[in-house]
Amino acid sequence: MAAKAPAAGRIGVRKSYKLFIGGAFPRTESGRYLSVQDAKGAFVADISRASRKDLREAVLAARKAFGGWSKRTAFNRGQILYRMAEMLEARRAIFERGLVELAGYSPKAATAEVDCAIDRVVWYSGWADKFTQVFGSTNPVAAPYFNFSSPEPVGVVTVLAPQNAPLAGLVSAILPVIVSGNAAIVVVDSAAPTLAIELAEVLATSDLPGGVVNILTGQRAELLGHVGSHADIDAVLCFGGQDGQRKALATAGAESVKRVHFMDDPDAPRWLGDDMQSPYWILPFVELKTAWHPIGA
Amino acid sequence: MSAAVTEETRTETESQAHAAPASPRALLFGDLWEYAPAPESKDHVRVRSRYGHFIGGELVDGDNYFPTINPATEEVLAEVAAADEATVDRAVQAARQAYDKYWKGMKGAERAKYIYRIARMIQDRARELAVLETLDGGKPIRESRDIDVPLAAAHFMYYAGWADKLEYAFPGTNPAPLGVAGQVIPWNFPLLMAAWKIAPALATGNTVVLKPAETTPLTAMKLAEILQEADLPPGVVNIINGAGATGAALVNHPDIDKVAFTGSTHIGKLIQRTIAGTRKRLTLELGGKGANIIFADAALDQAVEGIVNGIFFNQGHVCCAGSRLIVQESVVDEVVARLKDRMATLRVGDPMDKNTDIGAINSKMQLDKIRGLVAAGEEEGGERWSTPCRLPERGFFFPPTFFTGVTQAHRIAQEEIFGPVLSILTFRTPEEAVEKANNTPYGLSTGVWTDKGAKLFKLAGAVRTGVVWGNTFNKFDPASPFGGFKESGFGREGGRHGLLPYLEVK
Secondary structure, X not given: OOOOOOOOOOOOOXXXXXXXXXXXXXXXXXXXXXXXXXXXXXXEEEEEOOOHHHHHHHHHHHHHHHHHHHHOXXXXXXXXXXXXXXXXXXXXHHHHHHHHHHHOOOHHHHHHHHHHHHHHHHHHHHHOOOHHHHHOEEOOOOOOEEEEEEEEEOOEEEEEOOOOOOOHHHHHHHHHHHOOOOEEEEEEOOOOHHHHHHHHHHHHOOOOOOOOEEEEEOOHHHHHHHHHHOOOOOEEEEEOOOHHHHHHHHHHHXXXXXXXXXXXXXXXXXXXXXXXXXXXXXXXXEEEEEEEEEOOO | OOOOOOOOOOOOOOOOOOOOOOOOOOOOOOOOOOOOOOEOOOOOOOOOOEEOEEEOOEEEOOOOOEEEEOOOOOOEEEEEOOOOHHXXXXXXXXXXXXXXXXXXXXXXXXXXXXXXXXXXXXHHOHHHHHHHHHHHXXXXXXXXXXXXXXXXXXXXXXXXXXXXXXXXXXXXXXXXXXXXXXXXXXXXXXXHHHXXXXXXXXXXXXXXEEEOOOOOOHHHHHHHHHHHHOOOOOOOEEEOOOOHHHHHHHHOOOOOOEEEEEOOHHHHHHHHHHOOOOOOEEEEEOOOOOEEEEOOOOOHHHHHHHHHHHHHHHHHOOOOOOOEEEEEHHHHHHHHHHHHHHHHOOOEOOOOEOOOOEOOOOOHHHHHHHHHHHHHHHHOOOEEEEOOOOOOOOOOOOOOEXXXXXXXXXXXXXXXXXXXXXXXXXXXXXXXXXXXXXXXXXXXXXXXXXXXXXXXXXXXXXXXXXXXXXXXXXXXXXXXXXXXXXXXXXXXXXXXXXXXXXXXXO
């Protein structure tokens, strides 16, 4: 496609889309890029094509962030996630325009997806200080002991993000992972990857501690094996993917007894359904801890 | 002393004849007193000379028979068949047919009554099961009688009650069974592990093919008789005997919907790898290297009881054993002295004797593994102390042992020994205790001993294990979820949470 002739008036300032690691926006260490086109095939921007080394850096950042984030009070985590919804609402025009221009949405469909994404963040933010009550228990053991079980975050979770519904899918994938106190690395390989970095800017201004969510744009197929074999990744959430990819991921993950969880990646409209949000999406990424103590003098 | 015990000592360290008293005024412990033998009788136990498999409600013959021995005497108890792929396939087909024909359509309330029946029959036959468990596995009769068998019955009793209440367990999810579960269990708690596996699977409406461990098949076959006589519909539970190849055939069978495995982390990883890319659901309950953390302010005598229970219960053949003692530096000498005194009173020997505390190591293979790791501990510079007890001449025995001077890098501080061997490390601050406790790939159990409630809760929150015992250790209950973090596996067994691995929830 030929370059456009200069428009009348002011020349716009373009944005560089980089990775999001540890709260900062570095370029990929590999120096590689992918070009993003809009729905009509015109150049939009270059994005970073993340490498194995970038993944390792993201794991380090996530592990570092996990301790602090998981020790925040549940109330505080809920507030921060709610703040995220506020930031998203304030920037909704960016996402609506992105969905229309990059992913070819109608304006109405774009509005619906942004509405859903914002509401979903609010919905999960409310779970922060409730899911332990729903999924925990006190257990009536047949001896004089106080016994209770409570879910705790599993640690560092890598999300191979949905490729459909560039915003609602992403939000639906990330929120149930981080609401319990996990730190996430999100690998984005979709038609509108710049939206993931726009979302990173929302995260960066939501009081979310750096490293709780790290976003790597690039090619899923290239990073998948490394995700499976990295021993300091505790769990993986993979949306969609071919059988071969799923098998490779699960096979590599077995070496460190990784929790590898697969979910469907339905068409964009289905991502907006109420059945695409559930407290049961939190469960694969928590560990239940049971504590005993004698009752007596 | 019973006949099986000679006067000649066969201690692993010859130098100590008796434990030195901790102080001039301390009591002498050890073999100062003779105890009259108190053997449990076994004349009421019916053991067949051969066991095949339990498939489609029938006890069927098999092929490739191998002996199962009493590890305390090395006598052959019975011959047991090893199921090949065709036999495994028959068992899975029987389970599938039973699922379609009887089980998935049956009301939960009716399923429940079968499971209650099983619980009651285990209680009725408790003594026979306990004796058989001890004969086949080597654990003290006191433990099989007071722990394994009652808990097995309790598991069936507990889960029976869930069968018609599943919609209340996970509200709004329309819980549904998965289908056929393939379950592989270890030799350390043979009947209890069968109960842990079968009870929740049946309560949730699944059918089962279970493979017991090759060294301890007898109580599972006794359970098969109970299932038969309880009129459990044919094929709802099938039990196939055999070793690793049989387990692999079961796990890899294409018509299995769910795999549940309890055993070593090594085999757990193998299973996770081999079923990667299939639709099979998986729960793994794997190894551990549990830390037992003793603070200076703990009630030390109680803590010493907890240490002993933590590592010497069931000869240390416990995945959640407290195999690393992490004790605050200021009290380490006192704790070690009291521990020596207490260990010297432990009676090691004939598992059938009702006074025995520590029975036989389950197999020659396991004994060799324990010896190998103990040798590694000595080579790496740990200082070994074993009780100066007499060991029976025949059978597989190992004296209660601990190591001091252990660092975190030592193999005996990192690898699961699965025997009566304790590694002692020290700490100064709570943070250091947590750091050390978490410094293994495992994450199954932790014990914390302190009189300070606030400190206990801090530690309980900071350790990365699925079970935390505060001022106690090695407690189990059907209502209490059990399972690991990290390389100790995933999924929970016990409690409401133990239902989830066998259900589809939407």
